[in-house]
């Protein structure tokens with residue numbers, strides 16, 4: 213997928229106002245992407261509206277799936293597995309650690325911030341839709357920075 217494609221999606225989303233979800237309780241890959249784009253836009257607005265950072269705090273940021281608030285140095289931060297990821301276990305939580313210097317913990321091998329999503333993926337036996345979400349997930353991770 214390319215940025216052109218994302219632009220088309222964005223323009224379409226702007227034109228129609230909101231993402232449309234079929235009433236048949238099945239979510240397509242496109243619908244899932246609409247939801248993620250909406251969540252990211254909301255996250256960007258939220259981050260812009262937050263006051264200047266205090267030294268030593270982890271920055272609020274969008275990681276491709278979850279909109280993280282600022283974090284206090286040396287603390288774990290957790291967020292509910294987001295509703296807008298259809299296949300997640302919505303009773304689970306995602307965890308991330310803000311280290312003592314006020315930087316989000318990195319996944320060493322990947323050189324990027326790391327979060328523990330294992331509770332979010334505990335649930336479903338529907339492997340095909342898991343694969344779908346995983347595809348969206350990795351795609352967003354690849355393009356969002």
Ligand SMILES: *[C@@H]1O[C@H](CO)[C@@H](O)[C@H](O)[C@H]1NC(C)=O
Pocket residue numbers: 323
């Ligand atoms: C890790 O990312 C930082 C900032 O994005 C960059 O400056 C650094 O070179 C990267 N390190 C590796 C090993 O890729």
Ligand SMILES: *[C@@H]1O[C@H](CO)[C@@H](O)[C@H](O)[C@H]1NC(C)=O
Pocket residue numbers: 328329330331
């Ligand atoms: C991720 O979270 C789960 C459940 O909360 C925990 O059991 C697991 O040890 C964590 N994984 C890592 C690598 O921290």
